[in-house]
Amino acid sequence: MLALLVVVAWWAQSASNLDVLQASFQQRWGAPAQPRFENWRKLVGSLTESSDQDRIKRVNTFFNQQVQFGDDPVIWGQADYWATPIETLGRGAGDCEDFSIAKYFTLLQVGVSPDKLRLIYVRAKTGTSEATQAHMVLAYYNTPDAEPLVMDNLIGDIRPASRRPDLVPVFSFNSSGVFAGVTGASAAAGGTGRLSRWEDLLRRAKVEGFE
Numbered sequence: 001m002l003a004l005l006v007v008v009a010w011w012a013q014s015a016s017n018l019d020v021l022q023a024s025f026q027q028r029w030g031a032p033a034q035p036r037f038e039n040w041r042k043l044v045g046s047l048t049e050s051s052d053q054d055r056i057k058r059v060n061t062f063f064n065q066q067v068q069f070g071d072d073p074v075i076w077g078q079a080d081y082w083a084t085p086i087e088t089l090g091r092g093a094g095d096c097e098d099f100s101i102a103k104y105f106t107l108l109q110v111g112v113s114p115d116k117l118r119l120i121y122v123r124a125k126t127g128t129s130e131a132t133q134a135h136m137v138l139a140y141y142n143t144p145d146a147e148p149l150v151m152d153n154l155i156g157d158i159r160p161a162s163r164r165p166d167l168v169p170v171f172s173f174n175s176s177g178v179f180a181g182v183t184g185a186s187a188a189a190g191g192t193g194r195l196s197r198w199e200d201l202l203r204r205a206k207v208e209g210f211e
Contacts, residue, residue, distance in 0.1 A: 018044065021209040024086055024207075036066060036090075044109050056107065067093060067094050067099060069094070082097050082200070085101065099138075105205065118139050120150075121169075122170060124167055124168075125167075135167070137152045139151070149161075169182040
């Protein structure tokens, strides 16, 4: 009985949270963008009792299909802007950071433990040359020492890190802090204040209604 009450309380809190997010979305983006938010809300509602494997698969597919890739100067008129999930849904477009951030917040919303998720800044190899470009992906760790599963807007399927030799990790981070490495057991290198754009995004997302 106690477990049922806990689930009911969590569901009520989650629904209230979604109402706040929807109000924020409607105020800024209006009716034309509303279908994207409704599709996102349906996704969230359908995943609250799913396994983590189903959650990461469906969230990864949702954003890869619903959001168009674009560069920040075109989308936001800025050289480098990290959008909140609400902003990404509002625009319907984003770059690699925006895809990864939207997936991260959505997975938290549906109940994935924050300790299992990290955004990873990488150097991505392009073509057959040794040239690389800055890129960001989202990783899921089933256990702290597990090989991470990589969610990427460049590739549709989710692959273990060992099957992504095109990615050279630099550092990783989540809401808890910035990490020196990308393995689940690596020690935190410092608080989120070391990454000012991330710290700013967390503040803006909280204003929108993300908890």
